[in-house]
Amino acid sequence: MPAAEIRVTLPDGSQKVLPAGATAADLAKAIGPGLAKAALAAKVNGEVRDLARPLSDGVAVEILTDKHPQALDVLRHSSAHVLATAVRQLFPHAKIGFGPPIEDGFYYDFEVPTPFTPEDLARIEAKMAEVTAADYAFVREEVNRAEAKRRFTDDPLKLERIDDLGPDEVISVYTDGPFVDLCRGPHVPSTGRIKHFRLLHAAGAYWRGDERRQMLQRIYGTAWFTKDDLEAYLRRLEEARKRDHRLLGKQLDLYSIQEDVGPGLIVWHPKGAMVNFQLRRFIEDVILERGYQLVYTPHVTREQLFLRSGHLPLYAENQFPAMAAGEGEAEDVRYRVKPMNCPMHILIYASQQRSYRDLPIRLAEIANVYRNERSGTLHGMLRVRGLSMDDAHIFLREEQIAQEIFELLDIVELVFGKTFGLAYRLDLATRPAKKLGTDATWDQAERALEDALRRRGTTYRVDHGGGAFYGPKIDVKFNDAIGREWQGATIQLDFELPERFRLEYTGADNRPHRPVMIHRAIYGTLERFVGFLIEHFAGAFPLWLSPEQVRVLPIADAQVAAARRVAEALRAAGLRVHVDDRSDTLNYKIRDAETHKVPYMAVVGQREAEAGSVAVRARGAGKKQEVLPVEEFVRRLVNEVRSRALNPLV
RNA sequence: GCUGACGUAGCUCAACUGGUAGAGCAGCGGUUUUGUAAACCGCAGGUUAAGGGUUCGAGUCCCUUCGUCAGCUCCA
Numbered sequence: 001m002p003a004a005e006i007r008v009t010l011p012d013g014s015q016k017v018l019p020a021g022a023t024a025a026d027l028a029k030a031i032g033p034g035l036a037k038a039a040l041a042a043k044v045n046g047e048v049r050d051l052a053r054p055l056s057d058g059v060a061v062e063i064l065t066d067k068h069p070q071a072l073d074v075l076r077h078s079s080a081h082v083l084a085t086a087v088r089q090l091f092p093h094a095k096i097g098f099g100p101p102i103e104d105g106f107y108y109d110f111e112v113p114t115p116f117t118p119e120d121l122a123r124i125e126a127k128m129a130e131v132t133a134a135d136y137a138f139v140r141e142e143v144n145r146a147e148a149k150r151r152f153t154d155d156p157l158k159l160e161r162i163d164d165l166g167p168d169e170v171i172s173v174y175t176d177g178p179f180v181d182l183c184r185g186p187h188v189p190s191t192g193r194i195k196h197f198r199l200l201h202a203a204g205a206y207w208r209g210d211e212r213r214q215m216l217q218r219i220y221g222t223a224w225f226t227k228d229d230l231e232a233y234l235r236r237l238e239e240a241r242k243r244d245h246r247l248l249g250k251q252l253d254l255y256s257i258q259e260d261v262g263p264g265l266i267v268w269h270p271k272g273a274m275v276n277f278q279l280r281r282f283i284e285d286v287i288l289e290r291g292y293q294l295v296y297t298p299h300v301t302r303e304q305l306f307l308r309s310g311h312l313p314l315y316a317e318n319q320f321p322a323m324a325a326g327e328g329e330a331e332d333v334r335y336r337v338k339p340m341n342c343p344m345h346i347l348i349y350a351s352q353q354r355s356y357r358d359l360p361i362r363l364a365e366i367a368n369v370y371r372n373e374r375s376g377t378l379h380g381m382l383r384v385r386g387l388s389m390d391d392a393h394i395f396l397r398e399e400q401i402a403q404e405i406f407e408l409l410d411i412v413e414l415v416f417g418k419t420f421g422l423a424y425r426l427d428l429a430t431r432p433a434k435k436l437g438t439d440a441t442w443d444q445a446e447r448a449l450e451d452a453l454r455r456r457g458t459t460y461r462v463d464h465g466g467g468a469f470y471g472p473k474i475d476v477k478f479n480d481a482i483g484r485e486w487q488g489a490t491i492q493l494d495f496e497l498p499e500r501f502r503l504e505y506t507g508a509d510n511r512p513h514r515p516v517m518i519h520r521a522i523y524g525t526l527e528r529f530v531g532f533l534i535e536h537f538a539g540a541f542p543l544w545l546s547p548e549q550v551r552v553l554p555i556a557d558a559q560v561a562a563a564r565r566v567a568e569a570l571r572a573a574g575l576r577v578h579v580d581d582r583s584d585t586l587n588y589k590i591r592d593a594e595t596h597k598v599p600y601m602a603v604v605g606q607r608e609a610e611a612g613s614v615a616v617r618a619r620g621a622g623k624k625q626e627v628l629p630v631e632e633f634v635r636r637l638v639n640e641v642r643s644r645a646l647n648p649l650v
Numbered sequence: 651g652c653u654g655a656c657g658u659a660g661c662u663c664a665a666c667u668g669g670u671a672g673a674g675c676a677g678c679g680g681u682u683u684u685g686u687a688a689a690c691c692g693c694a695g696g697u698u699a700a701g702g703g704u705u706c707g708a709g710u711c712c713c714u715u716c717g718u719c720a721g722c723u724c725c726a
Contacts, residue, residue, distance in 0.1 A: 115654050203721030204653030211723050215653050218721070246719095250661075259699075259717050318725090374651050375717095377724060387726065487726070524726045556683040583683070591687035605685055615685080623686055 006057040018055065025051040025189070028063045038065040040188045041074045048074060050140055050186045066225035076101035078138060078187045079194050079223035080108045085179035086127035087219070096181065097157045097207060097216050104233060105222035109205055111157060115217050116202040124219070125199045135192030136177030140185055143171055151180060157207065158182045196230040197223035239482060245534035246380040252539050252597060255381065264378040264385030266527050271547035274576070275533070276388070276526050278545050280366050283390050283522055286411060292362040292392060297344035299368065303334040309343040310500055318371045337370045342519060345393040346501050354505040359515060360396035360404055366526070367391055381531030388526040394518040395503065398444055401516060405452035405474070405491065408520055412476055412489050413456070415522055421646050424478035424488065426458055429466030436470050437495040445493050445516070446472050470496030480536040492519040540597045540619060543637065544644045550577040550637065551593045555586050555605040562609035566602055566630055573634045575641070594619065599648065602633065618648045626650065
């Protein structure tokens with residue numbers, strides 16, 4: 001005999017008794033009318049479900065309202081259905097693909113004969129408003145496979161999906177008004193709960209992400225619980241757009257990419273080159289203090305070298321084509337522009353006998369390498385074909401791995417944490433199924449990496465099976481000033497190349513041993529890192545990196561000579577300074593310096609010229625100014641540069 | 651590489667359905683000598699990405715190539 005009542009547990013531990021067959025919506029109603037109205041979905045034993053589904057005895061239930069982070073995913077998933085509902089009304093023959101929630105929004109893929117235009121999007125968005133106004137309930141049904149196929153006879157993509165479902169999987173379909181979709185759910189109770197949404201753009205997307213399959217048309221949108229959230233999100237997009245390094249790079253005259261030179265190739269203008277130079281100088285100082293040795297190797301090498309390293313068979317797609325041999329060389333000798341430096345650094349290692357006492361040997365080179373990235377992937381400085389890697393290869397004994405990794409993480413902390421003030425995260429990627437080297441070697445290597453991570457006391461995540469076939473690695477991830485995640489340093493162990501090149505050192509036992517190799521980059525590439533810095537600082541670099549550090553502004557022509565003397569004093573202290581001696585108003589000069597994001601303006605009027613002082617205005621500080629003797633100003637700036645301060649000290 | 655959109659002065663953008671390529675800023679010249687985010691007047695600046703085609707006539711329509719952008723795929 002079925003029980004007449006069920007008992008469920010609420011998040012606060014209290015229990016509630018409901019009639020058998022009661023749904024989560026009933027539970028919300030039983031708790032209070034306010035909650036019933038606000039309820040969007042329910043979390044039953046940890047799984048998010050529709051409100052309309054019946055509860056069973058003994059479950060733990062949490063009613064999700066718009067306060068719950070997971071409710072947003074439900075809202076967005078339902079928004080995707082509303083989008084598809086609208087598209088089907090306007091384009092009845094559109095075949096439907098997938099429509100999941102994603103970070104900040106949702107998308108839905110459609111197979112249509114012609115791509116959507118911006119005008120289509122506007123029409124679809126208007127139709128979506130009708131669908132939400134109609135407030136259709138989302139109705140869930142569980143069906144068997146045959147029934148599911150019958151319902152989607154006209155949707156080949158859905159049929160394919162049904163065929164992929166395992167025999168034990170529950171097949172559910174959701175209906176909202178005129179639209180039926182194969183979908184696991186859950187959904188908000190009705191389309192009327194979706195109020196604040198916006199379609200963003202449409203673009204092609206391969207069916208199931210497979211470039212050999214047909215291309216569908218994907219429409220992206222965003223949805224939020226409140227108007228404020230939606231507007232804040234749109235403002236965030238706008239903020240990101242204003243920080244775009246491609247825009248700022250042009251405005252601040254940092255670099256260009258020119259058709260005459262080629263796509264993906266960065267032309268560093270003097271100001272961008274100064275940022276690049278300061279970063280190089282910094283990292284070179286850091287590593288030279290830590291026992292690294294600088295090397296320089298050629299941009300092109302015989303192709304044979306990359307054959308031996310094993311790159312060519314695997315990597316050829318990303319390499320530029322071979323060049324013919326030089327005059328006097330056999331015809332079959334070909335050259336390649338290098339896509340990486342490791343083989344050449346290995347040859348330096350192998351150029352003489354090495355003793356165990358010499359290890360670790362750390363060879364570093366900030367080198368330009370070239371990779372023939374597919375044209376569609378190029379993106380400003382962030383994805384390029386000419387890369388300046390701050391590369392190094394460390395050759396060491398297995399038992400030295402832990403200590404070396406510890407020291408590498410120290411550099412990571414110095415650069416990312418201390419110097420740039422970034423909160424970063426470390427990801428440890430361990431052995432994949434298909435791998436090189438013995439389990440014992442991997443055991444030791446992985447243990448060594450974990451030892452180092454633990455000794456540093458930093459938190460890290462383990463990506464099981466995420467390592468390369470030739471060794472485990474640690475990746476550094478961090479967030480920028482507006483919360484976006486970036487990939488930074490990478491530290492990669494390698495058992496493969498020492499093998500291929502038969503590298504050796506002589507051990508204390510007077511016998512040959514094989515060293516381990518570490519590939520590592522701290523910035524990654526200067527292109528990407530500078531691109532990141534531009535966006536992170538919105539072009540307002542800290543003093544030590546600023547291409548122009550001080551602009552001296554004489555108020556009238558009479559003070560130009562005094563201004564030049566100030567500039568001379570600054571320049572003598574190693575500061576990058578420019579005198580704006582144009583016959584424009586002070587207002588104009590200030591505006592110009594601000595728009596060029598110069599950290600300091602030093603105003604020299606008659607008073608300052610007579611007193612040997614400057615009126616200092618810091619970038620972005622408005623009218624707040626401080627009058628300082630020139631020597632004091634110089635002293636403070638030098639200190640700010642030396643300490644690589646992130647914020648102005650004046 | 652794929653799909654779509656786009657490419658006009660150094661920059662940002664105009665030019666109705668094909669009918670004389672314009673403006674602001676920047677630049678240059680002059681006037682002004684300025685006290686904390688744009689002084690005033692003037693001048694110059696273009697093979698409309700490149701090449702081909704249709705047309706009496708092409709920035710505008712068609713084709714090819716190059717490039718950019720949004721994604722997909724790939725990645726430091």
